[in-house]
Amino acid sequence: xxxxxxxxxxxxxxxxxxxxxxxxxxxxxxxxxxxxxxxxxxxxxxxxxxxxxxxxxxxxxxxxxxxxxxxxxxxxxxxxxxxxxxxxxxxxxxxxxxxxxxxxxxxxxxxxxxxxxxxxxxxxxxxxxxxxxxxxxxxxxxxxxxxxxxxxxxxxxxxxxxxxxxxxxxxxxxxxxxxxxxxxxxxxxxxxxxxxxxxx
Amino acid sequence: xxxxxxxxxxxxxxxxxxxxxxxxxxxxxxxxxxxxxxxxxxxxxxxxxxxxxxxxxxxxxxxxxxxxxxxxxxxxxxxxxxxxxxxxxxxxxxxxxxxxxxxxxxxxxxxxxxxxxxxxxxxxxxxxxxxxxxxxxxxxxxxxxxxxxxxxxxxxxxxxxxxxxxxxxxxxxxxxxxxxxxxxxxxxxxxxxxxxxxxx
Numbered sequence: 001x002x003x004x005x006x007x008x009x010x011x012x013x014x015x016x017x018x019x020x021x022x023x024x025x026x027x028x029x030x031x032x033x034x035x036x037x038x039x040x041x042x043x044x045x046x047x048x049x050x051x052x053x054x055x056x057x058x059x060x061x062x063x064x065x066x067x068x069x070x071x072x073x074x075x076x077x078x079x080x081x082x083x084x085x086x087x088x089x090x091x092x093x094x095x096x097x098x099x100x101x102x103x104x105x106x107x108x109x110x111x112x113x114x115x116x117x118x119x120x121x122x123x124x125x126x127x128x129x130x131x132x133x134x135x136x137x138x139x140x141x142x143x144x145x146x147x148x149x150x151x152x153x154x155x156x157x158x159x160x161x162x163x164x165x166x167x168x169x170x171x172x173x174x175x176x177x178x179x180x181x182x183x184x185x186x187x188x189x190x191x192x193x194x195x196x197x198x199x200x
Numbered sequence: 201x202x203x204x205x206x207x208x209x210x211x212x213x214x215x216x217x218x219x220x221x222x223x224x225x226x227x228x229x230x231x232x233x234x235x236x237x238x239x240x241x242x243x244x245x246x247x248x249x250x251x252x253x254x255x256x257x258x259x260x261x262x263x264x265x266x267x268x269x270x271x272x273x274x275x276x277x278x279x280x281x282x283x284x285x286x287x288x289x290x291x292x293x294x295x296x297x298x299x300x301x302x303x304x305x306x307x308x309x310x311x312x313x314x315x316x317x318x319x320x321x322x323x324x325x326x327x328x329x330x331x332x333x334x335x336x337x338x339x340x341x342x343x344x345x346x347x348x349x350x351x352x353x354x355x356x357x358x359x360x361x362x363x364x365x366x367x368x369x370x371x372x373x374x375x376x377x378x379x380x381x382x383x384x385x386x387x388x389x390x391x392x393x394x395x396x397x398x399x400x
Contacts, residue, residue: 111362111365141390148383149387151383155358155359155360158359159351159356159358160355163355183348
């Protein structure tokens with residue numbers, strides 16, 4: 001049992017160190033030797049747990065996907081108004097991108113390794129699509145079709161991730177990604193909402 | 201004179217081949233040997249014209265910046281309503297990203313080599329900022345401050361570039377980036393415009 005716990009802790013440390021590496025320099029440039037060094041775990045143990053770089057990247061993507069999926073499930077279970085829930089989910093995704101290195105690494109790896117088993121977008125984008133379809137009759141103004149609002153939403157998340165990466169060297173001097181995205185939604189919402197809805 | 205023309209043609213072919221390489225695989229992974237091969241120009245001639253990879257990347261960024269700057273200057277000179285001009289400029293940037301490999305490479309290199317002499321964003325983003333500031337009193341609705349609309353605009357261009365890259369393997373099967381962005385602006389515009397402006 002103690003042995004199993006130790007193995008789980010080793011895997012955990014490796015996934016964390018790998019997330020930092022993939023987030024910072026991407027799949028190709030990430031060095032397994034550097035991951036092993038920064039996790040304080042030997043290369044032998046690394047290759048025992050993750051025989052290939054692909055398997056390590058897969059574990060990081062799974063971690064980032066799991067965190068994001070939990071957030072999506074929590075928000076979609078809340079039974080609020082669908083448009084508000086869709087916006088709340090984007091704000092939570094922005095917060096996770098800002099604060100969780102595995103989420104940020106998963107977002108990057110999904111672009112760089114499109115053959116991944118669990119693309120990061122697949123755990124939140126369909127939830128937003130479903131919410132926007134539910135919102136369309138009562139909440140979206142005529143002309144604001146759900147597919148175009150979904151495209152807008154995707155662009156806003158992509159832009160948010162890019163903002164975080166641009167400011168990576170001075171994170172304490174900038175507005176949080178969630179605050180910035182909320183500011184953008186306040187401006188955009190009157191254009192897409194039928195009822196002149198406001199964010200609280 | 202003939203010799204100068206030949207040198208100019210050689211540089212032109214090298215910049216074009218390098219733009220394709222930087223656009224596809226990024227700065228780090230781009231191979232000078234591959235650039236030389238696909239341009240049909242010897243490695244000796246490549247290093248004569250561009251002694252370092254940095255100098256070749258700089259030339260590609262300068263090309264992409266030059267094309268984009270021309271578009272920005274043309275649109276800002278047109279004396280239309282500032283908000284409409286700002287949107288027109290984003291649509292032109294989307295078209296250039298879709299159709300001009302040097303523009304796409306410049307966008308990518310600006311992210312990957314932030315110390316570049318001419319960051320690609322610096323040739324169009326200040327023009328949009330100036331237009332939005334001019335629009336703010338007459339055209340933007342109260343609450344839609346120019347800085348937030350600028351953040352929105354930046355996210356839309358980032359999202360547009362990401363869309364082009366996601367669909368790089370099947371460009372003929374997708375909506376053009378310009379059409380997609382125009383569709384998004386039609387939905388967003390009523391939220392930011394004071395006069396309930398519509399795109400024609």
